[in-house]
Amino acid sequence: MSLTEQPEAEPAAEAAQEHLRDRISADSLTTRRDYLRIVATVSGGLALGGVGVAAGILHRHGDSENLPETRKVADQLLPGQSVAFRFPGDEDRAVAVRLVDGTLVGYSAVCTHLACAVLWRADRGPEGELYCPCHEGVFDARTGEVAAGPPPRPLPRIFLTEQLDGSIWAVATARSGEPAKDALCRQFADARPDMTERLGCPGATPAPVNGQT
Ligand code: FES
Numbered sequence: 090m091s092l093t094e095q096p097e098a099e100p101a102a103e104a105a106q107e108h109l110r111d112r113i114s115a116d117s118l119t120t121r122r123d124y125l126r127i128v129a130t131v132s133g134g135l136a137l138g139g140v141g142v143a144a145g146i147l148h149r150h151g152d153s154e155n156l157p158e159t160r161k162v163a164d165q166l167l168p169g170q171s172v173a174f175r176f177p178g179d180e181d182r183a184v185a186v187r188l189v190d191g192t193l194v195g196y197s198a199v200c201t202h203l204a205c206a207v208l209w210r211a212d213r214g215p216e217g218e219l220y221c222p223c224h225e226g227v228f229d230a231r232t233g234e235v236a237a238g239p240p241p242r243p244l245p246r247i248f249l250t251e252q253l254d255g256s257i258w259a260v261a262t263a264r265s266g267e268p269a270k271d272a273l274c275r276q277f278a279d280a281r282p283d284m285t286e287r288l289g290c291p292g293a294t295p296a297p298v299n300g301q302t
Contacts, residue, residue, distance in 0.1 A: 155276065155279070155280070156260075156261060156276045156277060156279075156280040156281065157176065157177030157178075157259075157260075157261065157262065157276070158177075159258050159259065159260050160174070160175075160176050160177075160258065160259045161256060161257070161258055162174045162176075162185050162195070162249065162257040162258060162259050163185065163256065163257045164255065164256050165255040165256070165257075166185060166186075166187040166193065166257055167187060168187050168188065168189045168190070168191060169187065169188075169189055169211050169217070170186075170187050170211075171184055171185060171186040171187070171209035171211070172184070172185050172257075173198065174259065176195075176247055176259040176262070177259075177262055181197065181199070182197070182198040182199055182206055182207075183195060183196065183197055183198050183247050183259065184196055184198040184207065184208075184209055184219070185247070185249055185257060185259070186209055186217065186219075186230055188216050188217070188230060188231060189215075189216050189217075190216075192231065193249050193251060193257065194230065194231065194233070194246075194249075195246065195247035195248065195249040195259060196219065196228070196233050196244040196245065196246060196247060197244050197245040197246075197247065197262070198219075198244075200221040200223065200226055200240055200244075201235075201240045201241060201242040201243070201244065201245075201265055202221065202223070202224060202226055202238070202239050202240040202241065203223060203224070205221050205222065205223035205224075205226075206221075207219050207220065207221050207226075207228065207244065208220050208221070208222065209230075216230055216231065217230050218230055218236065219233070219244065221238065221240065224238055224239050225237065225238045226238035226239060226240040228240070228243065228244050233245075233246055242265040242266055243265055243266055244265065245262060245263055245264055245265045245267075246262065246263040246267075246269070246272070247259050247261075247262050247263075248260050248261040248262070248263070248269070248272075248273065261273055261276045261277075262276070270288060270289075270290070273288055273290075274288060274290035274291070274293075277290070278290070282294060
C-alpha cells in the first residue's frame with residue numbers, strides 16, 4: 090500500500106457509522122413530527138378560537154352590559170409609548186397608546202380575525218400601527234379600523250381617562266364598531282344616571298337638583 094492509498098474501513102467501524110446514520114435520520118424524523126404536531130396544535134387552537142368567537146361561545150371584548158370596575162393602566166404615558174394591560178376582566182388583553190400628537194387611545198388587543206394578540210409598532214407609518222403577527226393584520230392606531238390583512242372588524246375600543254397627576258385609567262369598553270355614545274349609554278345606564286343624562290342617552294332621567302326628588 091502506498092502512502093496516498095486509504096486503508097479500507099474496518100467492518101466494525103462501518104457498522105458504527107451505519108448505526109450513527111440511522112440515529113440521525115430517526116432523530117430528524119422525530120423532530121419534524123414533533124414540529125408538525127406543535128404547528129397543528131397551535132393552528133387548531135387558533136381556528137377553534139376563531140370559530141368560538143364567531144359562534145359567540147367565547148367571551149368577546151365589550152360583551153358585558155354592566156359598567157366594568159375602573160382600572161389603572163399606567164402612571165404616565167408619553168407620546169409614542171404604549172402599555173399592555175387587562176380590561177375589563179383579568180383575561181381580556183388590552184393596549185393603550187399615546188399617539189405622537191398626544192391623543193390617548195385604547196383598544197382590545199385581541200385580533201378580530203382569529204384572536205391572536207395585537208402588538209403596537211411605533212415605527213410604522215406617521216403615527217404607528219397596531220399589528221397582528223399571525224396573518225399580517227393591521228389596525229389604524231387612531232381609529233382601530235382595519236387597515237390591512239384579514240381581520241373582518243375593527244378592534245373594540247376601550248375608553249380611557251387621564252387624571253391630573255398623569256395617571257391613566259380604563260373606565261368602559263365598546264363592542265367592535267359600536268358608536269361611543271351607544272357603548273357608554275349601555276354601560277352607564279344603571280350605575281351612572283348622571284352620566285347618561287349628560288350624554289343625552291335615550292330614556293335618561295334628569296338627575297335630582299339640590300337634593301330634590
Ligand atoms: S389572527 Fe389573523 S390577522 Fe390576527
